[in-house]
Each structure stands twice: as C-alpha cells, then as structure tokens.
Amino acid sequence: MLFAVCFTNFGPYHLARLRALAALLAGRGDRLIAYETAGDERTYPWERRTEAEAFDRVVLFPNRTLEEIPAGACAEAMTEALDRDRPDALGVVGYARPESMAMARWTRRNSRSSILMSESQSVDRPRVWYKEMIKSRRMNLFDAALVGGPYHRDYLVDLGMPADRVAFGYNAVDNAFYEARADQWRNQPEARAGLPAAPYFLTVCRFAPEKNLIRLIEAFALYRGQAEPGKAWDLVVCGGGPQADEVEKAVERSGCGSAIHRPGFLQADALSRWYAFAGGFVLASVSEPWGLVANEAAAAGLPLLLSSRAGCARTLVPDPEGITGARFDPFDASRMAAKLSWLAERPEAERLAIGRSAREVVSAWGPERFAQGAVEAWEIARRSPRRRASLLRKGS
Structure with missing residues (x-):
C-alpha cells in the first residue's frame, strides 16, 4: 500500500x-x-x-x-x-x-x-x-x-x-545527527575558534515578534547586571527575519552589545558547532506550536530554558523542573533573567548532567x-x- x-x-x-x-x-x-x-x-x-x-x-x-x-x-x-x-x-x-x-x-x-x-x-x-x-x-x-x-x-x-x-x-528532528555532530565538534579543540570564550546562552529562531527576542535581550541585560563580575555568560542569537532592525535596536539599548553575538541563519552542520559549545539553550517565544530547535539543542546535550508557551515545554522539561532545565513565563523579563542566572550559577558538572538528561528525554521523540x-x-x-x-x- x-x-x-x-x-x-x-x-x-x-x-x-x-x-x-x-x-x-x-x-x-x-x-x-x-x-x-x-x-x-x-x-x-x-x-x-x-x-x-x-x-x-x-x-x-x-x-x-x-x-x-x-x-x-x-x-x-x-x-x-x-x-x-x-x-x-x-x-x-x-x-x-x-x-x-x-x-x-x-x-x-x-x-x-x-x-x-x-x-x-x-x-x-x-x-x-x-x-x-x-x-x-x-x-x-x-x-x-x-x-x-x-x-x-x-x-x-x-x-x-x-x-x-x-x-x-x-x-x-534528526536526533542522531545533532548528537553525533555536537560531540565531534567538542573533540576538536580548534573548533571553538571564533566563538565566545566562556559558556554562553544560545537561542535559534526567526527574528519575528512571536519569538520574543526583544524581551529576551531585556532579560539578558538584567541577568548581566546581576551577575558576578567576570563570570557573566554571553548570548548568541542565531537566525534572521523581518524583525532584524528591532533586534538591532534592542541590542543597542541593552548596553550589552559586546556580549550579544548574531552569526545569522545557519545550516544544520554550522549550527551544530554553536550547539556544541553553548552552556544552555533558551527559547523565549510567546507563540510556539512546538519549537523544534529545542529538540536539536537537547539532542546536542544542552540544558533547556523554555517558554511555558512552547508546545515542547512540558515534554522536554517535565516536572520536576531542574532535571532537563526549566520553564519560564515569556511575558516576564525578570523571571526570564532569574532562569538565566539559575542555569549560569550551576556547577559545570551539574550543567553537563542536566544536558545529558535532556538528551535522554528527547531520544524518545x-x-x-x-x-x-x-x-x-x-x-x-x-x-x-x-x-x-x-x-x-x-x-x-
């Protein structure tokens, strides 16, 4: 048939x-x-x-x-x-x-x-x-x-x-590809060239209003203002789209322009390198039927910080929170900033364990x-x- x-x-x-x-x-x-x-x-x-x-x-x-x-x-x-x-x-x-x-x-x-x-x-x-x-x-x-x-x-x-x-x-998504490719990048010391030196938050999305990038940038600025000097993470925003000018202005207003990186729209293999060295993945959308980029990030072994409005949120970050990451209200920049701080303050061994748990959960999907x-x-x-x-x- x-x-x-x-x-x-x-x-x-x-x-x-x-x-x-x-x-x-x-x-x-x-x-x-x-x-x-x-x-x-x-x-x-x-x-x-x-x-x-x-x-x-x-x-x-x-x-x-x-x-x-x-x-x-x-x-x-x-x-x-x-x-x-x-x-x-x-x-x-x-x-x-x-x-x-x-x-x-x-x-x-x-x-x-x-x-x-x-x-x-x-x-x-x-x-x-x-x-x-x-x-x-x-x-x-x-x-x-x-x-x-x-x-x-x-x-x-x-x-x-x-x-x-x-x-x-x-x-x-192709879990096997993102898992294997991210691990391959991590085993190549030279692969980190051109990326932020310290752990960083990564988001991947279209630059469109429903993706809530303006509020994410505001939350990131709040996080940076509260972080211990010398230990604050950077933010990487991959993608492009109709809201590019507004994103640019938000970056300028934030006062954190040097800590916000925008490599543009990336094909899967290039994107997997950014997944490989990120400290955690953030999806801040106010409207997101699912959020396949979260699947990709989880397969790459990243802790997840997901908007509660994302369709994947409770599947990939089930209760109790903290095992694979955390969820947040995408309309509240201060709570979003608190989740950024929570993840950045985890010891490296704990963050890696959270990422492994995220990979295990997404393997069933x-x-x-x-x-x-x-x-x-x-x-x-x-x-x-x-x-x-x-x-x-x-x-x-």
Whole structure:
C-alpha cells in the first residue's frame, strides 16, 4: 500500500522523518511517496538536498519559490499528482495550506484514509469563534491525527477529533545527527575558534515578534547586571527575519552589545558547532506550536530554558523542573533573567548532567517516534473510518 505525505519544502527535519517513515513502511511491505510543494522557500532557506532517498520524492514546483505560487495552482497541482499516484492513505499537514485542503478533499472523493498532522495548540494565538467553527467543520475530513503532544491533542479534541484517534510523535528532528555532530565538534579543540570564550546562552529562531527576542535581550541585560563580575555568560542569537532592525535596536539599548553575538541563519552542520559549545539553550517565544530547535539543542546535550508557551515545554522539561532545565513565563523579563542566572550559577558538572538528561528525554521523540505515530494513526484510520459530514465547499 502507498502512504503519501506533503511538506511545503524539505528541510533537515522533514527528511529525517520521511526516511524513518519510509524504513518502517518498507518493513511492512508498504511504500512512501513524499510531495514537496516547491523547490525553495524564503522563510526557511534550507540547503537543498538532492541525493536519492528511500521514498519517492515528487516536487510539484521544482523551480519555483513557495511564496510566489498562487494558492489555486498549489491545489490544482496537488490534485493532479494524487489522481496520478492514487495513494491509499494521506498524511495531511494542517488544514490551512491549499495543497493540504486539496489532499483532504481528495481522500473524501476517493474513499482513502486521511491523517491530519498538526502542531497547533489552543494558546498559540487568540481564537476567534467563526474561525474555530470552520476548523471544526474541516476536522470532519480526517479519520485520525498525528500531533506533537498532549496540548496539541487537546486542541484537536476541542475541534471535534475524538481523543482515541490521535497519535503522538509528529514533532521530531534528526536526533542522531545533532548528537553525533555536537560531540565531534567538542573533540576538536580548534573548533571553538571564533566563538565566545566562556559558556554562553544560545537561542535559534526567526527574528519575528512571536519569538520574543526583544524581551529576551531585556532579560539578558538584567541577568548581566546581576551577575558576578567576570563570570557573566554571553548570548548568541542565531537566525534572521523581518524583525532584524528591532533586534538591532534592542541590542543597542541593552548596553550589552559586546556580549550579544548574531552569526545569522545557519545550516544544520554550522549550527551544530554553536550547539556544541553553548552552556544552555533558551527559547523565549510567546507563540510556539512546538519549537523544534529545542529538540536539536537537547539532542546536542544542552540544558533547556523554555517558554511555558512552547508546545515542547512540558515534554522536554517535565516536572520536576531542574532535571532537563526549566520553564519560564515569556511575558516576564525578570523571571526570564532569574532562569538565566539559575542555569549560569550551576556547577559545570551539574550543567553537563542536566544536558545529558535532556538528551535522554528527547531520544524518545526522534524520527522513529514520528514514523511509529504516523503508522499508528494510519491503522486507526483503516480500522474505522470516521463518518464524515458533507464535503466542504471549495475555499471554505
């Protein structure tokens, strides 16, 4: 049987998940086809990987940039591909993208299994009743779901998906890569050249309002003002995006410009070097469906300081806090600063132990867990397809 998945553009973590799923399906005598909407994407300019894969890879618009393709063209191309390939089950990422809705409707017309792959949680943003009603109607198009964790399941249940039709494991990265590469960098003394000399806090994100970088910089300045002279850590902010100018101004206002480093957007291998020598990882987002960079950092063996609004927070930093790191209120700069101080004041041996615990926790949430969850959702859908409401009007 043929299982199909579509992502807008394949980054490293998409490929890791797809490879694990292809391997699991092959062991069952099944096959995976992975659709990629576009060959390029401005929001996440990942390095393009073109080597042969263990799954069938189909790029709908190989020479186009995602943001430039009209919605109608995406839906039409997806429908044409499905009519040609006739998969038995579809993993549909979300219910907003045009190609996702085209996939969901195609499963209805052709009596195929449909699995919603979602990382939305109720606290991500303010919810408007009529939009939630539309989502609830769209939920009728899916037989089962694959989500990151309990908060994501709870949100789908609120929209009408029965809890016993939801599997876990959607949010995964290539744990083995980040673990191995970080350890390799640490064993190369010359690899630290150009990095801050002392332990440093590291954050990796788009420079966008929801990532809360301005408040993180304010919290870092508070931490520096309270730290023992000569022992304060630096802050490294990897990434780029639309809020770059505001971040620059925040750095200037902080009075800590010499201690804040911005190496830009980095591909996975270069980024792993910054993970390797960091003292801890910080994710300060006020809206973060999951936060895959936290998975990467944990796999690299870093203690985690995570916003309580991040979907991964209670999975990767479970109670009691302190074992893998700590959580904080992203709206409170003083509490954020207190968590920075807490981590920086830990003895090195304790910090390393916290990082090892984070690595152990995230090891249960790698690509293989994604593959298991996808197959679990497929089996639920095959055993008992949902009785669905009438087909949604096009564009609803």
